[in-house]
Amino acid sequence: MLINTAVFGEMDVKDENIFDMPNGLFGFDFSSKYALITKQEDDVTLMWYQAAESVMPCFVVFDPFEIINGYEPVLEKSDLKALNAKDISALRFLVIAVVPDDISKITVNLKSPIVINHKENIARQVILQNANYPIKFPLTDSPAAGEDDHKDASVGDSVTDEAKAVVQ
Numbered sequence: 001m002l003i004n005t006a007v008f009g010e011m012d013v014k015d016e017n018i019f020d021m022p023n024g025l026f027g028f029d030f031s032s033k034y035a036l037i038t039k040q041e042d043d044v045t046l047m048w049y050q051a052a053e054s055v056m057p058c059f060v061v062f063d064p065f066e067i068i069n070g071y072e073p074v075l076e077k078s079d080l081k082a083l084n085a086k087d088i089s090a091l092r093f094l095v096i097a098v099v100p101d102d103i104s105k106i107t108v109n110l111k112s113p114i115v116i117n118h119k120e121n122i123a124r125q126v127i128l129q130n131a132n133y134p135i136k137f138p139l140t141d142s143p144a145a146g147e148d149d150h151k152d153a154s155v156g157d158s159v160t161d162e163a164k165a166v167v168q
């Protein structure tokens with residue numbers, strides 16, 4: 001599918017990377033189709049979640065399992081049903097980043113990830129049942145993976161080296 005992107009201009013995106021979001025994203029329910037755009041920069045994979053039918057909105061996203069040690073999302077049964085999934089093993093999770101002018105202050109929303117069923121090409125933003133995940137988790141305020149054994153992201157979970165490389 002040929003789409004106009006906020007970052008790369010016009011580009012062709014494979015159908016397998018286009019996802020229907022019947023409910024849209026929170027605050028952006030006017031867009032119901034999104035493209036996942038991935039670019040490899042050195043040792044870091046950068047991703048954008050781009051509206052497929054307009055230039056905006058476009059979000060920087062991360063795979064939370066690659067940047068936060070111990071991320072263990074719990075979904076409602078209604079979310080699994082809406083995603084045509086029996087459990088989370090068949091799903092991919094992405095967290096939306098807020099990237100301010102001072103990139104060292106980047107945060108991610110661990111509480112409301114985008115959940116993708118690649119097999120069905122559908123996605124949904126959910127509110128996790130985990131009470132301990134914040135909406136604004138700073139990527140640079142925590143030690144690198146391996147330096148800390150915390151499992152609770154709200155109190156200083158480990159941020160991986162990949163995440164730190166993005167903000168440096």
